[in-house]
Amino acid sequence: MFAARGTFALPTPHRFLGFGFAAADLLVEIKADGCVSFALGAGEAVLGAKDQSLSGKPWQSLFHPEDHPMVEAVFRGLGDGTRAGPVVLGVASPSGAPPRYASLTAIRLPQNKGAISCALSRASSRGASGLQTREQFESRATELLAGSTEALELAFIEFNGLSQCKTTQDPAALEALVAGALRAQAYQGEAATPVGPDRYALVRGSDEPTEAMTGRLARVLTDAGVEGVTTGAASMPLSGVERPKQVAQALRYALNMVLENGLSRALPGDLSDALDRAMRATLSKAGQLGAAIRHRRFTLAYQPVVSLRDGSLHHHEVLVRFGSEGSPFPTIRMAEEMDLIEPLDLAILDETMLALQRDPALKLAVNVSGRSLTSESYLTGVMRMLRERPWARGRLMFELTESAAVEDLVVADRHIQALRTGGCEVCLDDFGAGAASLAYLQQLTLDVLKIDGRYIRDLQHGGREATFVKHLVNMCSELNVRTLAEMVETPEAEDAVRRAGVDYAQGWLYGRARETPADDTGVAARGRARTGALAIRSALDR
Numbered sequence: 001m002f003a004a005r006g007t008f009a010l011p012t013p014h015r016f017l018g019f020g021f022a023a024a025d026l027l028v029e030i031k032a033d034g035c036v037s038f039a040l041g042a043g044e045a046v047l048g049a050k051d052q053s054l055s056g057k058p059w060q061s062l063f064h065p066e067d068h069p070m071v072e073a074v075f076r077g078l079g080d081g082t083r084a085g086p087v088v089l090g091v092a093s094p095s096g097a098p099p100r101y102a103s104l105t106a107i108r109l110p111q112n113k114g115a116i117s118c119a120l121s122r123a124s125s126r127g128a129s130g131l132q133t134r135e136q137f138e139s140r141a142t143e144l145l146a147g148s149t150e151a152l153e154l155a156f157i158e159f160n161g162l163s164q165c166k167t168t169q170d171p172a173a174l175e176a177l178v179a180g181a182l183r184a185q186a187y188q189g190e191a192a193t194p195v196g197p198d199r200y201a202l203v204r205g206s207d208e209p210t211e212a213m214t215g216r217l218a219r220v221l222t223d224a225g226v227e228g229v230t231t232g233a234a235s236m237p238l239s240g241v242e243r244p245k246q247v248a249q250a251l252r253y254a255l256n257m258v259l260e261n262g263l264s265r266a267l268p269g270d271l272s273d274a275l276d277r278a279m280r281a282t283l284s285k286a287g288q289l290g291a292a293i294r295h296r297r298f299t300l301a302y303q304p305v306v307s308l309r310d311g312s313l314h315h316h317e318v319l320v321r322f323g324s325e326g327s328p329f330p331t332i333r334m335a336e337e338m339d340l341i342e343p344l345d346l347a348i349l350d351e352t353m354l355a356l357q358r359d360p361a362l363k364l365a366v367n368v369s370g371r372s373l374t375s376e377s378y379l380t381g382v383m384r385m386l387r388e389r390p391w392a393r394g395r396l397m398f399e400l401t402e403s404a405a406v407e408d409l410v411v412a413d414r415h416i417q418a419l420r421t422g423g424c425e426v427c428l429d430d431f432g433a434g435a436a437s438l439a440y441l442q443q444l445t446l447d448v449l450k451i452d453g454r455y456i457r458d459l460q461h462g463g464r465e466a467t468f469v470k471h472l473v474n475m476c477s478e479l480n481v482r483t484l485a486e487m488v489e490t491p492e493a494e495d496a497v498r499r500a501g502v503d504y505a506q507g508w509l510y511g512r513a514r515e516t517p518a519d520d521t522g523v524a525a526r527g528r529a530r531t532g533a534l535a536i537r538s539a540l541d542r
Contacts, residue, residue, distance in 0.1 A: 024105070024119035026051065030059050030075075032114035046102050046120050047091055063102075064090030066129035069180025070189055071104070075116055076223050077184060077216035078108040087189025088126040101126050103188075128191040131179050131200075134255065137193035141203050142247045144187060145238050152187055153206040154251065155235040156258050156267075157217065162198040166227045174226070181220045185213045196259050203238070210235050234263045240272030247271060253278035289331070289340055293347050298322050300351055301513035302364070305484065305506045308498045315363035315397060316517045317506065318352050336371060345372040346381050353385060355517075356395055362517060365397035365427060370406035379415045386422045393423030399450070400440075401429045409443040416444055427484065432468070446481050451502070453487025460496035473501040 026041035036054045043051035047062055054062070063071055067089035074084045085105035093100050101123040108116050127140060145152060159178070167174060182192040182202050192202040204213070210233040218231045236254060241247050250271040257265065257277075268274035292298060302316040322331050335341040345368050352366045372378040386392060398419055406412045416426045427448035428440055432455055441449065451469060458465045469485075476483050485497040488507035497505055 024121050026102075026120040028054065028062075028118045028120060029112075030116045030118060034058050034060070036062075037115060041120075046122055048093060048097075048100060062092055064092055064129075066090060067126075067180075067189075069176045070129075070183040071180075073177075073181040073184035073216075073220045074104070074106055076220045077181075078106060078116060080108055080110040083107040084184065085189075086121075087184065087186075088123045089189060090126060090129070126189065129179075129183075130176070130191060132191045132193045134193055137191075137201065138248050138251050138255070140190060141238075141251055142244050144190065144203055145247055146244060148187070151206045152203055152238045153235045154238055154254060155185075155202050155204050155210060155213065155233060156195060156263060157182065157185075157192075157200050157202070157214070158232045158263055159198045159200075159217075159221075160230045160232065161228050162226075165229050168225055177221075177224055177226070181217055184220070185216065193255075195255055196262065199258065199262065201255055201258070204235075206235070206237060232263060234267055236267040236274070237270045240270040241275055246275050249278050250274035253281065285334065286340065289335060290343075292322065293340065293343050296347060296351065298348070299515065300348070300355065301515055302355075302517040303506060303513040304510045304517070305365070305504050306510050308494070308502060308505055314504055315365055317399065317513075318348070318355075318364050318366045319513045320348050320367075332369070336369060341369045342372045342375050342378050345369055346378065349382065349385065352396070353389055353392060356392055357389070359517070360391070363395045363397070364517075365399050367399045367401050367429065369401055370412070373400055373415055374406060374408050374411045379418060383418065383422060386424070396423075397425045397427060397448075399427045399429045400444075406440065409439065413444045416446070420445075420447070430486075431472070441475075441479070441481075448482045448484055448504070449476055450484040450486055450506075453507075456485045456487050456493060456497060456507075457489075459485075459500065460490075460492045466496070466500070469497070469500045469502070477501070 024041065026039065026043055026046040028036055029038035031037045036057050036059065039051040039054040041051055043049050043054060047054070059071065060068055070087060070089065074087060078084055083105065084107075086103045087105075088101055088103050091100040091102050103121045103123045105119045106116050108114070128136065132140065141154070162178070169177065178200075179191065182200055183189045185204055186192060186202040187204050190203055192200040195201045214231040214233045218229075221229055221231075238247075241250055250268075251274075254268060254274045257267070268277060299321045301319045301321055303319060304316055305314050306312065307314045320328050320332075322328055332341070332344070335344045349366050349368075352364050356362055356364060368378075386396075400406075400412075400416075419426055425447035426444075427450055428444065428446050429450050430452045431441070431449050432452040449472075451472065455465045455469055459469055473483050482503040483501075484504040484506060485493075485502045486506045488494050488497060488505040488509050490509060493507070494505060494509060
């Protein structure tokens, strides 16, 4: 134990009892008024201040403001004789100083007149202070499970009535309160993730029943003046699977299950059970998707792309639709994960060829995944189609999407050159949306580059986006690559991209994707100022 130093009196026996529950670098006692009444240990190493100087300071001055809601929830959740933590939090540091972190464990002893005994140890880092995204949570939970020596569980908490509750707090403060309360119950104070309305998931130790956790959460909300909320919970052990990829699959299945059904259905017995269910569900989905590809259970939509030089229709981009679903992106991602993207891309290409055959005036651009583009069998299939349908030369374009990263740019460029030799132009989709885009432009020989819409929306307002687009257009011009702006939705945006030197434009201004290609785009674009035809059609499309 630490020796007394300075003017501190020797701790009373109950203080030693309070501090003896955990090994620590620094021992701090916080009175009922929230101020430090006692501190002993390596204050400078943990908090950057001598232990003697901490007496009388409010606890809020010790820790980073982002972590105040969590610490508040830790303290509010303590009953007499109960313990909480350890949670990892940020230490309050001077502006410009390197971040400092500490692990906090707290206990409230009945004989200590409401004071809270805290054990603090140095920590290397902490997780997110607010709620995590699903992807962040799955990744972080997999890391925690791999590095933990204690039994952990995945807990789901439901705050029934939270969205409609009575409270004097504004929405941001309420969200911070909920996030902090959940972190206070989580393993090492790790952040939770939303799983549907008023429902969250977190990783916690499995050494106590969920009822104890929900009781503390309810007490925190009540003490904060939040009324009309009831708290429920369910949990499953994080055991039975060790490989990180399988852990992530099992976690994803459990999270999706609760997202779809709430807590009405029993959770899997453990990760092994969740993984087994996930594999069965995946095989079922794979079979359904495979059948959809084989039997062409999808439709094509066509969105016009115009030339900014004269307003004429240049080509249509072909977009795939699956039934009544909104965005096709989840299905495409699923196809990539199940190694079905290549047959899907070939099936879409085959349907695109049929559309070209039906209408000799059409010029179409079809999307291709990075995974398909680097596949020898995909290229073989495409070249066979081009040999059998020579009339497609000059009328078919390929758009390389970044839904899956291109792993081998050398192979990709070789295949792109084969497509170009076969009479097809190649466009790089969504430039600026992915970290690999600059490497793509550097290593791939392209005909067209499509600028991601997030730069186009704000282009008319100048600033960084305008500078980025201007330099990009100049660079592409030197590389003999034409540019295409997507998400052009207003005449002002069109004027901005034209002034920037962009060659083509695509967006709601010219029409949404339709089941049949429109052939009046150029006329509407040229007559916009005189007749307003384009504005009328745009309004109808919306």
